[in-house]
Amino acid sequence: MAGFKLQLLDLEADGDLAALNPATASEIGAVAGGRVAIGCRGSLYGARVILAPSIGKDVVAVTKTLYDRLRDCSLVEVKPLEFPESFDALRRRLRGEPLSESDYKRLVGDIVAGFYDEAQIAGFLVSQVFNPLGSDELSYLIRAMVETGVVVKFPEVVYDEHSIGGVPGNSKVALLVVPIVASHGLLIPKTSSRAITSPAGTADTMEVLARVTFTPQEVHDIALRTRGVIVWGGALGLAPADDIFVRVERRLDIDPTTQMVASILAKKLAMSVTRLVVDIPFGSGAKVETEDAAVGLASLFLGQAKRLGLTMRVALTYGGEPIGVSIGPALEAREALETLMKGEGSPSYVEKACSLAGLVLEMAGVAPRGQGYGAACEALRSGAAYRKFREMIEAQEGDPDVKPEDIRLAREEFTLAAPRDGVVSSISNRAVSLAARAAGAPGDKGAGILLHAKTGHRVRKGDPLLTIYASSKARLHEALRIIEESNAVVVEGVVVKVLP
Numbered sequence: 001m002a003g004f005k006l007q008l009l010d011l012e013a014d015g016d017l018a019a020l021n022p023a024t025a026s027e028i029g030a031v032a033g034g035r036v037a038i039g040c041r042g043s044l045y046g047a048r049v050i051l052a053p054s055i056g057k058d059v060v061a062v063t064k065t066l067y068d069r070l071r072d073c074s075l076v077e078v079k080p081l082e083f084p085e086s087f088d089a090l091r092r093r094l095r096g097e098p099l100s101e102s103d104y105k106r107l108v109g110d111i112v113a114g115f116y117d118e119a120q121i122a123g124f125l126v127s128q129v130f131n132p133l134g135s136d137e138l139s140y141l142i143r144a145m146v147e148t149g150v151v152v153k154f155p156e157v158v159y160d161e162h163s164i165g166g167v168p169g170n171s172k173v174a175l176l177v178v179p180i181v182a183s184h185g186l187l188i189p190k191t192s193s194r195a196i197t198s199p200a201g202t203a204d205t206m207e208v209l210a211r212v213t214f215t216p217q218e219v220h221d222i223a224l225r226t227r228g229v230i231v232w233g234g235a236l237g238l239a240p241a242d243d244i245f246v247r248v249e250r251r252l253d254i255d256p257t258t259q260m261v262a263s264i265l266a267k268k269l270a271m272s273v274t275r276l277v278v279d280i281p282f283g284s285g286a287k288v289e290t291e292d293a294a295v296g297l298a299s300l301f302l303g304q305a306k307r308l309g310l311t312m313r314v315a316l317t318y319g320g321e322p323i324g325v326s327i328g329p330a331l332e333a334r335e336a337l338e339t340l341m342k343g344e345g346s347p348s349y350v351e352k353a354c355s356l357a358g359l360v361l362e363m364a365g366v367a368p369r370g371q372g373y374g375a376a377c378e379a380l381r382s383g384a385a386y387r388k389f390r391e392m393i394e395a396q397e398g399d400p401d402v403k404p405e406d407i408r409l410a411r412e413e414f415t416l417a418a419p420r421d422g423v424v425s426s427i428s429n430r431a432v433s434l435a436a437r438a439a440g441a442p443g444d445k446g447a448g449i450l451l452h453a454k455t456g457h458r459v460r461k462g463d464p465l466l467t468i469y470a471s472s473k474a475r476l477h478e479a480l481r482i483i484e485e486s487n488a489v490v491v492e493g494v495v496v497k498v499l500p
Contacts, residue, residue, distance in 0.1 A: 040073035046114030128256035163279035166287025172332035176353035182228030191233035199436035210398025238270035281319025285429030324349035328448015431488035440471035
């Protein structure tokens with residue numbers, strides 16, 4: 001039905017909502033929880049229906065994102081939406097049939113328009129868990145995700161580094177890599193997601209220090225001025241289907257391999273990246289557990305890079321324990337800032353960041369092959385990376401004079417002590433990640449876990465092993481329960497056996 005007045009619904013929601021008077025909803029055949037298509041002049045967008053008796057019978061009230069899309073419409077049409085035209089393609093994908101390029105264009109376009117609910121999107125994502133996309137399908141999906149959003153163009157070669165994640169403490173690596181690369185004059189406008197299944201995403205960690213939500217034009221201008229930025233991709237309209245997919249993945253605690261590849265490469269292409277280093281950590285408790293699996297995933301990335309015109313190098317990195325000593329946005333921001341200011345830090349953190357940054361420098365010809373690591377480490381030691389990071393923070397409306405001790409941590413804390421003399425023999429990625437999330441990360445940026453000893457460190461009975469920072473006493477107790485029941489940090493006695 002046409003002729004509805006548009007009104008802003010003053011309500012924050014996860015997804016677009018349309019509030020209708022119950023009588024109006026009944027008249028047009030819409031039901032609470034169902035979906036309607038709303039639009040004018042041939043442009044339609046989907047929204048989930050809620051019923052509100054206070055809404056006028058000739059009014060539809062919508063949440064802000066949808067209101068901004070429709071605000072130029074003097075009147076809008078509203079009609080029930082059962083199954084969009086692309087639903088047949090989704091049905092075929094659920095049956096395990098391959099889809100065509102045009103299928104993916106329609107499917108992704110309808111998802112971005114809001115014509116699918118979360119259950120239907122979840123079906124598409126779960127289908128990839130049991131039936132991964134083939135090479136052609138994956139390319140079609142990536143291109144469709146790029147084409148349905150904004151593309152930020154730059155007048156020069158664009159570089160980037162991206163990790164698939166899955167290892168606690170990994171989100172802070174980019175806070176070293178980007179300023180190191182940018183300090184050499186290369187353009188590295190890094191977009192990042194928020195956490196999906198981990199205690200912190202790079203955007204969550206950078207947001208502790210500076211603003212990460214900008215318009216595409218703002219990112220373009222800041223990047224050309226500072227050479228490096230670290231921003232949240234979700235605010236830019238880049239490959240917008242990805243943000244919808246991530247929201248559903250987070251609720252299911254899944255990250256299908258082919259969808260992960262599509263997510264990363266679509267966002268990079270939307271930022272006009274043509275030179276990319278991909279980091280694949282592998283090890284016990286990581287997203288990828290074996291070297292063979294890491295090699296297989298690297299082949300998938302490299303195959304798509306060739307199809308999409310990207311120059312790419314893939315680094316397989318050790319992911320058998322947390323990176324550095326911090327897990328959680330504020331703790332990781334602290335560690336990053338301390339490392340940049342001192343020019344040194346936790347060996348696992350510094351080595352990984354310098355290795356990845358070095359590969360970018362080699363790719364650009366700034367350093368000869370095999371010498372990028374040294375050039376990256378020198379930028380860190382000399383303070384060039386810290387000076388560049390200060391520029392980035394200021395450009396992103398943060399305080400360039402911020403000190404590590406200025407960063408607020410969650411108010412509840414508990415330190416777990418070593419139960420015996422010995423050596424730390426293992427730290428469980430999975431347990432530490434679950435415990436940090438239970439403590440409140442990343443929702444409470446101050447929550448997380450600080451490690452006082454890493455694998456191979458000798459400890460005495462009573463020495464601190466880790467400190468949990470939590471947003472409440474209840475969360476603190478739950479995080480501690482996970483740590484203790486899962487034996488997250490194992491301390492082995494030095495003397496194994498005495499004979500005779």
